[in-house]
Amino acid sequence: YQLVQWVEANKLKPSKKVELPRGLYIPIWTFDIGGNIDYTGEVVENKDDGMGRQQPTVIRINDKYPVFVDDLPIPASRKRARQVAEIMRGFNLKATQIYNARYLSTWPAEVYDVPMGQASLDARSQAYAAIKRDMPNALSSVNIIHTSSSSMLIESYKFVLVPVWMTELSLEDGEIHVLINGQSGDVTSDFPKRSASGSGFMDWLSDLLDD
Numbered sequence: 001y002q003l004v005q006w007v008e009a010n011k012l013k014p015s016k017k018v019e020l021p022r023g024l025y026i027p028i029w030t031f032d033i034g035g036n037i038d039y040t041g042e043v044v045e046n047k048d049d050g051m052g053r054q055q056p057t058v059i060r061i062n063d064k065y066p067v068f069v070d071d072l073p074i075p076a077s078r079k080r081a082r083q084v085a086e087i088m089r090g091f092n093l094k095a096t097q098i099y100n101a102r103y104l105s106t107w108p109a110e111v112y113d114v115p116m117g118q119a120s121l122d123a124r125s126q127a128y129a130a131i132k133r134d135m136p137n138a139l140s141s142v143n144i145i146h147t148s149s150s151s152m153l154i155e156s157y158k159f160v161l162v163p164v165w166m167t168e169l170s171l172e173d174g175e176i177h178v179l180i181n182g183q184s185g186d187v188t189s190d191f192p193k194r195s196a197s198g199s200g201f202m203d204w205l206s207d208l209l210d211d
Contacts, residue, residue: 002185003167003178013171021165021180025109026084027076028160029116030093031123035153036064037131041142061142065135067152069127074119076112076159083179083188090184091162099161109161120154128152 003021040062046054071093075084097103128149135144163182168175169189178189 002180002187005187007169016170018169019167021167021178023107023182024164024166025104025107025161026080026164027110027112028084028088028162029074029076029114029119029123030071030158030160031069031074031120032155032157033067033069033072033124033127033152034155035067036151037067037128037135038062038064038148038151039135039142039144040146041139041144043142064151065131065139065147067127067131071158072123072127073160074114074123074126076114076119077110078113079110080177080179080190083177083190086188087164087179087181087186088162090181090186092183093160095183096158096160096162103161107163112159116157116159120157124149124152124154 003018040060042058042060044056045059047057049055073088073091073093075081075088077084132147135147165180165182167178167180169178176189178187180187
């Protein structure tokens with residue numbers, strides 16, 4: 001049903017019968033990130049000029065901005081990485097179960113090829129970029145001059161297999177690959193005019209940081 005809605009919303013016309021979606025587990029890393037972002041900024045304070053008058057004065061400050069990021073997901077496979085990054089926003093990672101081999105008895109699982117170390121660098125970089133973007137709003141009285149991520153920490157990580165349905169659509173100008181979130185039903189693809197899966201990974205990360 002979600003696939004039909006998505007095809008209609010994107011005004012697609014498959015050139016032949018669509019194969020039934022097949023189940024697949026895709027691997028992701030998730031990271032909890034803490035610590036602080038060190039920053040230098042300027043604030044304006046009113047100071048007495050000695051004659052009973054208040055004069056605005058620019059004060060340079062050095063402070064720390066706390067970082068709390070919970071379960072930031074990073075694709076663990078380079079296959080369809082952009083699609084996976086988009087569809088990850090629909091998963092409730094708090095509902096993940098402890099691994100049991102019986103889950104793989106009927107559904108295959110894709111093998112990961114992104115090492116944890118590389119994924120942790122990507123997670124740290126993405127979190128830092130999103131927090132820097134939000135800091136001017138959170139610190140509206142401060143003119144931020146410089147920031148540093150040296151005090152940000154990867155506090156913990158998990159390797160998770162998340163369920164998706166996958167199929168292909170044949171169009172007049174080629175074939176596109178479609179992924180359906182096995183929890184939420186969100187749909188994404190490598191079709192250039194996709195819209196059903198939300199506003200993008202960085203918007204989701206910003207929402208996560210606001211929480």
